[in-house]
Amino acid sequence: MGMTSEPPQYADRVYRSGSALAAGVLLIGLAVWLGGDAILRGDGRTPVVAAAALLLFVPLVSAFTFRPAVFAGAERLRVRNPFRTVVAPWAAVESVKAAYSCELRAGGATYQLWAIPVSLRARGKATRHNERLAAGEQPRGGMFGLGGRDRIGQDADQPRTAPSDVAVAELRDLAERHAGDPGAQGEVTVRWSYETLAPAAVGAVGLLILWITG
Structure with missing residues (x-):
């Protein structure tokens, strides 16, 4: 009896904004340079203020530049936005469209695709x-x-x-081709990015305390 071969597995297609990545490198590099200098050479409360500002600024910049990405696999679409990650099996995808922004409609809700900006x-x-x-x-x-x-x-x-319309067409094609696959069934799940929100919140609270205490 011959062995049943499993279908080949391919790496996810990844969509990211090159301009956002470049902006993130520039902004975080500038922030670390200025903030690090203030921490090392500042007087009085300046080092503490600089540290709290970095704790707030760096996660927020990372969230809007490095974090956004769209991963399209054989079974599901994973959308990583600044503060949330949305996982939608292809069967749950209702539409993907690009107007003034790229949007995913899945599980009765609409999600922005931050990683695919519309130009x-x-x-x-x-x-x-x-x-x-x-x-x-x-x-x-x-x-x-x-x-x-x-x-x-x-x-x-x-x-x-336009590049954004090319990406949306590819995602629509994947949704149509895989919606009926057994592995592409299921519900949409949403997870908050606590690894980004937590340090930013600590930095914001620290700055607020420093401002109140003068």
């Missing part, structure tokens, strides 16, 4: 590009508008789609 500028450029193609005009793209591939890897002589 109206990119969408407008794609629309104008596609209109030029439809009109038979020479498309602009590549280096100095000379053709080839643009900076997101799309051919200049082919219809173009």
Whole structure:
């Protein structure tokens, strides 16, 4: 009797904002530099104030820059937003859409996809590009508008789609393909990011106490 082979397992697709990651590195680096200097060289209450400010600022910046991500696997969609993580089996996904922001509708609730920001500028450029193609005009793209591939890897002589709309289309396709899979059934779960909220709350309380006590 032959052995039954299990379907191959693939790594999750991961969606993140490169600009948010870059901003996080810049802001946290600046905060650590200034705050660390105040802690090491400050007088009086300055080191304590700087430490409390860092305890508040660094987790909040991390929450909005490093933390947001969307993980799309064979069985479920995991959305990691600044303060919550939403896990939605594909069968529970009702819709994924991109208007002024990307949204997931699952289990009767709507969740923002912070990791997939919508760029109206990119969408407008794609629309104008596609209109030029439809009109038979020479498309602009590549280096100095000379053709080839643009900076997101799309051919200049082919219809173009904004990155956020590409991501949403991929998520919709995964939801449609896997909604009936046995492993893709279940309820939506939501978990608060206490590892982010707790230190930020401690920092905020510390600053409040220092302000009250003058």
